[in-house]
Amino acid sequence: MDIIFYHPTFDTGFWLDKLHQALPQARVREWKPGDNDHADYALVWHPPVEMLSGRKTLKAVFALGAGVDSILSQLQKHPDMLPPGVPLYRLEDTGMALQMQEYAVSQVLHWFRRFDDYQVQKQQGVWNPLDDYTREEFTIGILGAGVLGGKVAESLVAWDFPVRCWSRSRKNYPNVESFAGQHELDAFLSGTRVLINLLPNTPETVGIINRQLLDKLADNACVINLARGVHLLEEDLLAALDSGKLKAAMLDVFSREPLPASSPLWTHPRVTITPHVAAVTRPVEAIAYISHTISSLDRGEIPAGQVDLKRGY
Numbered sequence: 040m041d042i043i044f045y046h047p048t049f050d051t052g053f054w055l056d057k058l059h060q061a062l063p064q065a066r067v068r069e070w071k072p073g074d075n076d077h078a079d080y081a082l083v084w085h086p087p088v089e090m091l092s093g094r095k096t097l098k099a100v101f102a103l104g105a106g107v108d109s110i111l112s113q114l115q116k117h118p119d120m121l122p123p124g125v126p127l128y129r130l131e132d133t134g135m136a137l138q139m140q141e142y143a144v145s146q147v148l149h150w151f152r153r154f155d156d157y158q159v160q161k162q163q164g165v166w167n168p169l170d171d172y173t174r175e176e177f178t179i180g181i182l183g184a185g186v187l188g189g190k191v192a193e194s195l196v197a198w199d200f201p202v203r204c205w206s207r208s209r210k211n212y213p214n215v216e217s218f219a220g221q222h223e224l225d226a227f228l229s230g231t232r233v234l235i236n237l238l239p240n241t242p243e244t245v246g247i248i249n250r251q252l253l254d255k256l257a258d259n260a261c262v263i264n265l266a267r268g269v270h271l272l273e274e275d276l277l278a279a280l281d282s283g284k285l286k287a288a289m290l291d292v293f294s295r296e297p298l299p300a301s302s303p304l305w306t307h308p309r310v311t312i313t314p315h316v317a318a319v320t321r322p323v324e325a326i327a328y329i330s331h332t333i334s335s336l337d338r339g340e341i342p343a344g345q346v347d348l349k350r351g352y
């Protein structure tokens with residue numbers, strides 16, 4: 040079995056070693072421009088078009104992350120990039136859900152316990168106990184209730200917050216109120232105090248966090264964007280912060296990455312920024328999933344994690 044690997048930033052030598060250990064029967068190589076030799080499987084992130092196109096022997100392509108928007112947008116421009124019938128798999132959880140839970144829970148607790156307000160008071164040398172927030176006024180709404188959104192919901196339920204989610208199909212997560220479809224979006228937003236975004240980037244979700252949506256949240260709402268920068272209109276977010284509608288935002292992803300030095304988000308006192316690190320690919324877990332999936336495919340089974348190319352996630 041031949042496996043080709045391409046990632047623009049990962050330590051390729053480390054990954055090839057780990058892949059050899061997990062799949063000792065496979066010949067694994069780094070793909071380099073001009074390499075058209077035989078391959079059964081391709082492991083990729085932001086792959087050059089020529090890496091995949093015309094490969095008639097490919098049995099599957101694995102995205103080395105959870106979101107497949109960059110591959111799908113390339114596929115739209117170069118429809119022959121993925122040979123017909125070759126399935127695309129993505130990483131489902133593989134250690135990312137726990138990271139998302141850590142990020143979301145720590146930030147929600149930060150706002151709930153008013154540590155942001157106490158930080159401002161500290162800078163002013165003010166000793167002033169503030170009123171507590173109650174959980175009843177701290178409803179958490181999660182846009183996207185799939186692998187990651189579902190796990191984030193579970194962790195916030197464990198902290199006793201009222202939690203609701205919004206997805207295309209109805210969910211049945213314990214103690215999470217499920218809203219499904221466009222026609223239930225307004226009801227989902229109404230009363231949501233902390234909005235957490237974990238949607239995939241598709242034509243339906245681009246720009247979804249805009250002025251109209253933010254206006255429908257509870258007053259003094261907070262936003263956490265963990266999915267993709269294109270979901271959120273940064274100007275609308277800044278306007279909502281400055282008008283007092285929004286209290287704060289925690290952003291991990293941006294419409295341009297790295298976030299340009301000129302962006303007003305850097306200097307806004309109520310915006311916190313992390314550099315797209317909410318949940319990174321964990322090699323050991325990712326390779327365990329990929330090797331398990333390859334074994335399932337070789338046995339003729341249909342493993343989990345296949346991307347629905349028409350749906351776009």
Ligand SMILES: NC(=O)C1=CN([C@@H]2O[C@H](COP(=O)(O)OP(=O)(O)OC[C@H]3O[C@@H](n4cnc5c(N)ncnc54)[C@H](OP(=O)(O)O)[C@@H]3O)[C@@H](O)[C@H]2O)C=CC1
Nearest residue numbers: 105106183184185186187206207208239243265266317318
């Ligand atoms: N910042 C970071 O470090 C990382 C960011 N991400 C981002 O997180 C995203 C989510 O990942 P993951 O949970 O694995 O994805 P999933 O595909 O498992 O979940 C996506 C969820 O979004 C819902 N959804 C999709 N389209 C719509 C729509 N038009 N209207 C309403 N709901 C919709 C789906 O609904 P349904 O269940 O009904 O299909 C599903 O619940 C990734 O696509 C990626 O962009 C991922 C990893 C790291």
Ligand SMILES: O=CC(=O)O
Nearest residue numbers: 103104105106107
């Ligand atoms: O943003 C990261 C991913 O895995 O998707």
